[in-house]
Amino acid sequence: MRTTFFAGSFDPFTLGHKDIADRVLAMFDRLVIGIGYNEYKAGRRSLPERIAAIKRIYEGDSRVSVVTYTGLTANAAAEAGACCLVRGVRDTRDFEYEKAIAEVNRRLFGIETLLLFADPSLSYVSSSMVSELEHHGYDVSQFLPGK
Template sequence: MEKARIRRAIYPGTFDPITNGHLDIVDRALQVFDSLIVAVAQNSSKSTLFTAPERSALINEVVGDRQNVTVEIFKGLLVDFAFKNKCCVIIRGIRAVSDFEYEFQMALMNRRLNQEIETVFMTPQEEYSFLSSGLVKEVCALGGSLKGLVPDIVEKELIQRLAQTR
């Protein structure tokens, strides 16, 4: 009898901040994989509004009720982090065709670095297909409503943070 394999996936991103589109991908991934690591990138080349520990704490707060999800901060090569954590799949969200070229290039590079780790592209519900963290920050900075775009706690933290930077 063949031993059952635990299928663990990793969903990496900056998540600055996490949106309802990201959460939709988390929920879709949990329908396919046994467990999921939401991997918060600590990328020194990107300027972020929230620190990696702040982003991680926000994500933990909004995914806390989902079983088999952990949130971790990583630095360095994603495939190394995935391999170390026994993840066989990298989840990437694709909102539109414009995302595909970059994501495809990254998937091919990750495969070159470690052929044991696959990349799976997932699309969010149509209502989130336009949504990005950058757009959310811009709308919030201009005083627009974030209802339905981010969890309430994220909206509150975003408003507070943007008020501090003015």
């Protein structure tokens, strides 16, 4: 069974994240969505809220599991039995950043990274942007998956 690991803060889990996750599910048997936790970086949503939101989206799909982790993503992926990491790329800045991390993960941990380019209609969506709009009282539902 081929498992992949999709890591992020997912604060919140956006339509862009869902698009990447859904495309991964078309290629792999199992997807582990890993919510990275950094005690020094407070998110707008608690870990339980983020976990519940993602589980609601994939309710009934036994191919998807949600975990939280601290430390290095490559270690969490190995613990999950993943053959590779999956990352979404929106633009050249994302690409350069992800390329460098992918090389480190491959050299140090022996795990490959699959980069999926964002759907052009969603490439402007980021968790940071959604959180900022939400913080200022705007309705952000158009950027978030239903369910």
